[in-house]
Amino acid sequence: MSTRLDKFTPPAPASILRVLVIDDDDVARDVIVDVLEHDGHTVTSLPSPIGATKHIVDQHVNVVVLDLMMPSMRGDKLATLLGRNPKLKNLGVVLVTSARLEDVSALTEAMGSIAIVSKNGIQADLCPAVRRAARSR
Amino acid sequence: MPAPEGNSEAELLLPGLRRPPRAVETFLKRAPEDLALLQLAACEDRHDEVRRIAHKLKGSAGSLGAVQLAQLCEGLQYSSNELSGEPLRERVVSLEQAYQRVSAALQRPAPAERAAP
Numbered sequence: 001m002s003t004r005l006d007k008f009t010p011p012a013p014a015s016i017l018r019v020l021v022i023d024d025d026d027v028a029r030d031v032i033v034d035v036l037e038h039d040g041h042t043v044t045s046l047p048s049p050i051g052a053t054k055h056i057v058d059q060h061v062n063v064v065v066l067d068l069m070m071p072s073m074r075g076d077k078l079a080t081l082l083g084r085n086p087k088l089k090n091l092g093v094v095l096v097t098s099a100r101l102e103d104v105s106a107l108t109e110a111m112g113s114i115a116i117v118s119k120n121g122i123q124a125d126l127c128p129a130v131r132r133a134a135r136s137r
Numbered sequence: 138m139p140a141p142e143g144n145s146e147a148e149l150l151l152p153g154l155r156r157p158p159r160a161v162e163t164f165l166k167r168a169p170e171d172l173a174l175l176q177l178a179a180c181e182d183r184h185d186e187v188r189r190i191a192h193k194l195k196g197s198a199g200s201l202g203a204v205q206l207a208q209l210c211e212g213l214q215y216s217s218n219e220l221s222g223e224p225l226r227e228r229v230v231s232l233e234q235a236y237q238r239v240s241a242a243l244q245r246p247a248p249a250e251r252a253a254p
Contacts, residue, residue: 025200
């Protein structure tokens with residue numbers, strides 16, 4: 001009995017998630033981190049996708065928030081790569097963009113269940129999208 | 138798209154949003170540099186650079202709730218190919234003026250701080 005309990009790792013409560021934010025824009029990144037921390041989550045951030053996979057595994061990240069347009073790698077490309085990694089099968093992903101959502105509608109369709117949030121609507125829309133992304137995994 | 142001329146605080150910055158001091162400080166430091174680069178790119182009709190900088194500014198402004206400034210950036214981003222010479226530079230000047238208003242609003246104490254004795 002005790003062995004079974006020792007092996008059981010309860011999932012993080014829905015209100016306390018470990019979230020990684022990757023955005024090359026310092027201003028947007030700081031706002032996103034602040035908004036998510038205010039919602040009760042434990043948040044870390046990176047200015048580029050370099051080292052993201054190791055960080056996600058080491059820090060047991062539940063959800064990653066990716067900027068769509070980054071100079072080193074587009075967020076949707078990174079989301080696809082992360083989705084193919086068997087070690088990250090429980091990782092939730094949310095994309096953020098300063099593009100008009102109507103201009104990325106084709107991408108929205110292609111990304112399936114991955115939410116795309118406008119940077120104009122970060123403060124209202126991001127936290128629900130992050131919680132949904134965690135629940136969907 | 139003509140420059141919106143709203144000057145009230147609510148028109149410049151959406152009320153009730155979280156604006157962490159570090160993000161505001163970074164924005165106030167970086168935006169003038171970006172605007173200078175934008176002006177230079179507009180003077181030289183480098184449309185790709187105009188679009189790139191306008192896109193970057195739009196993301197920062199939008200995340201801080203500076204919707205009017207973000208809209209101007211978006212207008213410039215999407216119309217930069219159709220503009221050149223003086224009309225393009227005029228658009229950049231409108232954007233700089235909008236930034237000045239946002240900058241002043243960001244540096245004003247919040248209403249609660251102003252009301253404190």
